[in-house]
Amino acid sequence: MDKIRLGHGSGGKLSQQLLQEVFLPKFDTGFLIQCQDAAIAPFNKSKLVVSTDSYVVSPIFFPGGNIGSLSIHGTINDLCMRGAKPLYIAISFIIEEGFSIEQLKEIVQSASTAAKDAGVEIIAGDTKVVERKAADKIFISTTGVGCLFDESKTCGIEQAKPEDIVIASGDIGCHGMAIMCARNNFDLETQIESDSASLKDMVHELLKADLEIHSLHDITRGGLATCLNEIAQSSKVSIDIDEENVPVSAQVRGACEILGLDPLFVASEGRLVAIVSKNSSDKALEIMHKYHYGKNARVIGDVKDAKARVNLRTTIGSTRILDMLTGEQLPRIC
Amino acid sequence: MDKIRLGHGSGGKLSQQLLQEVFLPKFDTGFLIQCQDAAIAPFNKSKLVVSTDSYVVSPIFFPGGNIGSLSIHGTINDLCMRGAKPLYIAISFIIEEGFSIEQLKEIVQSASTAAKDAGVEIIAGDTKVVERKAADKIFISTTGVGCLFDESKTCGIEQAKPEDIVIASGDIGCHGMAIMCARNNFDLETQIESDSASLKDMVHELLKADLEIHSLHDITRGGLATCLNEIAQSSKVSIDIDEENVPVSAQVRGACEILGLDPLFVASEGRLVAIVSKNSSDKALEIMHKYHYGKNARVIGDVKDAKARVNLRTTIGSTRILDMLTGEQLPRIC
Numbered sequence: 093m094d095k096i097r098l099g100h101g102s103g104g105k106l107s108q109q110l111l112q113e114v115f116l117p118k119f120d121t122g123f124l125i126q127c128q129d130a131a132i133a134p135f136n137k138s139k140l141v142v143s144t145d146s147y148v149v150s151p152i153f154f155p156g157g158n159i160g161s162l163s164i165h166g167t168i169n170d171l172c173m174r175g176a177k178p179l180y181i182a183i184s185f186i187i188e189e190g191f192s193i194e195q196l197k198e199i200v201q202s203a204s205t206a207a208k209d210a211g212v213e214i215i216a217g218d219t220k221v222v223e224r225k226a227a228d229k230i231f232i233s234t235t236g237v238g239c240l241f242d243e244s245k246t247c248g249i250e251q252a253k254p255e256d257i258v259i260a261s262g263d264i265g266c267h268g269m270a271i272m273c274a275r276n277n278f279d280l281e282t283q284i285e286s287d288s289a290s291l292k293d294m295v296h297e298l299l300k301a302d303l304e305i306h307s308l309h310d311i312t313r314g315g316l317a318t319c320l321n322e323i324a325q326s327s328k329v330s331i332d333i334d335e336e337n338v339p340v341s342a343q344v345r346g347a348c349e350i351l352g353l354d355p356l357f358v359a360s361e362g363r364l365v366a367i368v369s370k371n372s373s374d375k376a377l378e379i380m381h382k383y384h385y386g387k388n389a390r391v392i393g394d395v396k397d398a399k400a401r402v403n404l405r406t407t408i409g410s411t412r413i414l415d416m417l418t419g420e421q422l423p424r425i426c
Numbered sequence: 427m428d429k430i431r432l433g434h435g436s437g438g439k440l441s442q443q444l445l446q447e448v449f450l451p452k453f454d455t456g457f458l459i460q461c462q463d464a465a466i467a468p469f470n471k472s473k474l475v476v477s478t479d480s481y482v483v484s485p486i487f488f489p490g491g492n493i494g495s496l497s498i499h500g501t502i503n504d505l506c507m508r509g510a511k512p513l514y515i516a517i518s519f520i521i522e523e524g525f526s527i528e529q530l531k532e533i534v535q536s537a538s539t540a541a542k543d544a545g546v547e548i549i550a551g552d553t554k555v556v557e558r559k560a561a562d563k564i565f566i567s568t569t570g571v572g573c574l575f576d577e578s579k580t581c582g583i584e585q586a587k588p589e590d591i592v593i594a595s596g597d598i599g600c601h602g603m604a605i606m607c608a609r610n611n612f613d614l615e616t617q618i619e620s621d622s623a624s625l626k627d628m629v630h631e632l633l634k635a636d637l638e639i640h641s642l643h644d645i646t647r648g649g650l651a652t653c654l655n656e657i658a659q660s661s662k663v664s665i666d667i668d669e670e671n672v673p674v675s676a677q678v679r680g681a682c683e684i685l686g687l688d689p690l691f692v693a694s695e696g697r698l699v700a701i702v703s704k705n706s707s708d709k710a711l712e713i714m715h716k717y718h719y720g721k722n723a724r725v726i727g728d729v730k731d732a733k734a735r736v737n738l739r740t741t742i743g744s745t746r747i748l749d750m751l752t753g754e755q756l757p758r759i760c
Contacts, residue, residue: 096525101555110553114531118538119517119548131549133514136472136573144516144550146567148560180467182478182569183453186520191430197448204452214453215465216569218479219444221435222758226482228560233480233567235516235550239470424556 097420103313103359104417127322128248129173129310132240139243141176143167144235150424152199152229154274156266156286157361159232160203165288165361166312166426167236168210172295173308173364175247176238180215181207186231189224199230210290212236241299251306252327254397257373259366261294261380262287262388263339264316265358268425269347278350284343287385289362294383303376304369311365312426314417315357319365320402321416327367330398333414336407337392356404357417359425367395431754437647437693438751461656462582463507463644466574473577475510477501478569484758486533486563488608490600490620491695493566494537499622499695500646500760501570502544506629507642507698509581510572514549515541520565523558533564544624546570575633585640586661588731591707593700595628595714596621596722597673598650599692602759603681612684618677621719623696628717637710638703645699646760648751649691653699654736655750661701664732667748670741671726690738691751693759701729 093113099106116125123131130143147163157165164181171178183203187196207214215237240246266287273284291310298305307327311319316338324331340348340355348355362385368376373391380386404414427447433440450459457465464477481497491499498515505512517537521530541548549571574580600621607618625644632639641661645653650672658665674682674689682689696719702710707725714720738748 094527096521096523096527096530096555098523098555098557101521101553107553114527114534115551115553118531118534119541119551120538121547121549123547123549124551133547133549135469135474135513135571138470138472140469140474140571142514142516142550142569142571144518144567144569145552146518146520146554148520148554148556150560179469180476182476184478184480184567184569186480186482186565186567187430187435189430189432193428193430193448196430197452200448200452204454207453213455213457213467215455215457215467216476216478217449217453217458218567219435219441219449220480220482220565220758221430221432222482222562223432225559226484226562226758227565228556231520231554231561231565233478233518233520233552233569235476235478235518235567235569237469237474237476237571424554424560 098423099420102417102420104318129170132174132246139240141171141174141238143170146231146233147426148231148424149426151274154286155270155283157288158199158202160199161206162288162361163232163234164203164206165290167234168212168290168292169310171236171238172292173310175241175245175299177241178212178236178238178292180213180237182216182235183214184218184233186220186227188227188229189221191229210292247305247308249307249309249323250326252323252329252367252395253306254329254395255370256306256367256395257370257391258331258393259376259389260339260392261364261386263341264311264360264363265340265344265355267361268358268422269344271425272422273347282343284347287360287362289385291364294380294386297379298376301375301379303372305366307367309365311360311363313359315359317356317414318416324400324402328400330396330401331393332396332403333393334405337390339388339390357421432757433754436751436754438652463504466508466580473574475505475508475572477504480565480567481760482565482758483760485608488620489604489617491622492533492536494533495540496622496695497566497568498537498540499624501568502546502624502626503644505570505572506626507644509575509579509633511575512546512570512572514547514571516550516569517548518552518567520554520561522561522563523555525563544626575630581639581642583641583643583657584660586657586663586701586729587640588663588729589704590640590701590729591704591725592665592727593710593723594673594726595698595720597675598645598694598697599674599678599689601695602692602756603678605759606756607681616677618681621694621696623719625698628714628720631713632710635709635713637706639700641701643699645694645697647693649693651690651748652750658734658736662734664730665727665736666730667727668739671724673722673724691755
């Protein structure tokens, strides 16, 4: 390993390796080591929650959104996954010389609308311009700051417990396949739209209800398989998933078949996994079903007190280990 | 104006125009409109301070630093300019496929050292990888979060008052000229080193002392001239500067002459302008002189109750209006 490969940005195994070998030995502050969606840190007498992401999605406009709305939704969701109420977002643009100002306006409008819809204020910004061919059109970095919804209730990927129930909040893989189809100009009968959305309202209702929510993790780079592996590793539990219960739309399944992709590894940008106690699962599902993006929420498996890994009971009845993403399935998905 | 030009990222007039025409109409949250180095926002019962910047400097390694240390110093300084104590930094990397992992390690090490030296914790991070030629080596975005050093004392570029004294904390333009010389492989007798540094300790000592510090503004993109114009516009005052008092090193002056550049428009990354009351200026200078990067601090002018602009009394005795940077003098300086 002496050169950066596309897979180092995949969110899968190579990303983890880069984190372990390059970033964590230097940035040894305790916050990054947890590998959570967002960090919870002391601030005056309370706590603040911070998350950051860069967005390099290609194409920058896709069915269901663009890089502007995506950069806001993604960061809002990361804060929510720790039980935080998103308050502020700082946004920074790197733009290629010659980029269309009309397109920039459209992107800024989408970001602004996404922030307003979620009740989040854009607090700080920056713009840098690089010469032609020094960047591909436009990249956006967003950092979100929030406060804990309830300081006594935090959730994290290390809190899954044996006998917990695993819920997926909706059908997976729409974002990844929308990007792939847009990139390759696929002409499907029904266009696949990205699921990019702020999950804030649903998460806040889940947190307000008197439920035992242990882990929330958004299904992004590396897909459901990577998301579940991260929880299993951090919580040191085994997660058993029933493949036939994993919600996948017919269009996503069809497009995945054409491209030879496994939907379990395809990114969503408006879906989460919730790990909840057994007696909280019915109520959690009831809440999720109230939301457009949660209407297909379903129990997909459960947690066992066994070796930290993910087991998939396949549709044909066999069981296999489901590993996290290796290599790079879909570069520049977000 | 239908395409992004390099000048839109210069920090000068075109940047201001882009802000006014594209960003502010959409991100109309009140925070951005102030155009401060950092935003001060309510958080629980206290206040937090946030600043964000993307770094696209080229070359990524230069005498006196690299993109890693620069990205930390810049964001720390922006927080300090509002009277804030920097606490946390979120850092996000966009890396070109094929980039050297050894160089990445060196950059991460520099960023880590810069953060530790300033007592700031890296709280969150992200890495994206794009294919070859979709980015030029590596870009870094940093967002800083801090708390006000003293909630009753904030400073800002809108707080300069007539009769105030204008102090430059050191000789200007070293960073910009170090980058230019490195980019063009200039072989000067004495190498110019970037002045990139955290100004945190000096600023905190200034704020702790019982002084009337009205404005602090770091001299970055667009140089001293742009920095002063931003203060004059925000505070609605006139600022009179004596050119012969503006500290410029012989090397920077020489390199500027060769390249036909005016040092007043060349970026620093470890210098600030302080606008203080008349009776605070001696003590402020005394404090600055204690620091390596403040040892050349000098009074360079004063504030008048007149039309918002900057007047330069030149070395030959005439007076001319000093405008902010127009166009793009030095692209990708930070």
